[in-house]
Amino acid sequence: MRTIGLEEHFVTPELADYGASSASIIQPEKWREASRRLLDLTGERLAEMDAAGLDVQVLSLNSPGIQAEADNATAVARAAAVNDLLAGVVADHPDRFAGFAALPLQDPQAAARELERSVSELGLRGALVNAHTRGRYLDHPELRVVWERAEALGVPLYLHPANGVGTPHVIQGHPELVGPMWSWGSETATHFLRLVFGGVLDDFPEAKVLLGHMGEGLPYVLWRLDSRWAYHNHHGIELARGNPSEYLRHNLYVTTSGVCSTPPLLCALLALGSDHVLFGTDHPFEEMAEATAFLESAPIDEEDRAKIAHLNAERLLGL
Template identity: 45%
Template structure:
């Protein structure tokens, strides 16, 4: 079993000044629940550290909550906000260097600016990757215009955490009960990830690594069917290998927001133990519950250590 305060958690949200989600963007939340979440998002000090201690988390990798800079339509404003959000996060990292790491917020509305900001965050500020909240100006990351961004990730040898944002194509027929994290974000993010797989992004960028939260946004449970059905399409010959093989080479998943041993076991068996990492989805989920769950759910000692902290150390190159 992982010892207390040994866990590394990869999807731990905060909100920089000016980037707290608008009420209209999260209108599906129960108002009382939203008030509690909004109070916790900006806090990067004692209360968060106390919650981490109670959950047995040594290091939290912090990221700007959705929709973040992806929700800003004006390009120059988005670039400025990303820079300011990353500087704000860096100040907290400096205050608590043993407890916090950071994923960069990036305004992919301007690809060149995003590449420069990612380089600054990794090379100068010590961030361990980037987190992008879905599409930027309704452009998926398989768009050829994002090639410089993928090359920058490869050069810096850091992963991209692909997190849900405002869905690019929200069906008019969707029931409001299925908006947000209940289903809409999962469906949108799973499709976004599959676009990267089948469009050849990872063949063009063989060193790119992507992280998906929420136990892989359902993809670990669909690998066999993806292979079976893709093989009989006219596009099968365009991909070098089966979709599942591409996913296992280039995608990691975290447990954020899913504290259930059954899907965890499925994820381990389908993705491989080295591709599964711990996360809590704080403050949207119960951080203490997530900590207790990963330390007590049925796993071998080596599996618990790999998911709890060893895989994160390797992927993010953490010296802890």
């Protein structure tokens, strides 16, 4: 069965320093190995894909990427350069790779133009966004232009974690909870909910949003969201779709990246429907072979397995 992974990271030597903050989160020897593998685009990566039975990787720049750049003009130039490089890798291996663009969200108008160029001229399949950019999330009014362009192009934005602006008080004193262990997931789930309650998904009702890690816990709480929204002080907010769960079922797509476990997979399928669950490995922070073996052996029917493995990605990304 053809298998397409949607959360497959890389970095270039010029951009590697942007990810240095992860060095404090990951065990030193594991960070060194992950850093080495991130720099490899077509050597060991292709051999590992072959061994794991992973036909296609949709490549994306490792977190936090361009969004960590302090200077706007540098961010714009570096985003264009890395997207050009990525498009070249895809052109050299069109049967094995596709790509998500990096966006210079420091400059919203430039980010929208870069998304347009990346999709229309370079053939990339959307963009991946790593959490906040200088404290701004994607519900910020100035970033509506990026959503307008994404909806018009029909491509998704993949919301990926990164370090937050600060450490929440409840986590202070517990550095073990910072990062993918816990805080990244809760922050990324909140990022999506900001799109719901911030009106983005009412302004752009056909926007498509991807979340990794089996939806960052959101599929588990759909009933609770609706129940409490009916009870809660709305603070003047009205949702065009009525209930929060309707946005998750309509706009949200999740990938299996970094979660090789049956209970959350079944929850995602039951909560969102099999058309909204796609495959990912979270390379190089998880092992491709473990992820593909999990998908192959998961106790789901073959129609759903094919949707997750490749059919949904082909439809959503035009592959």
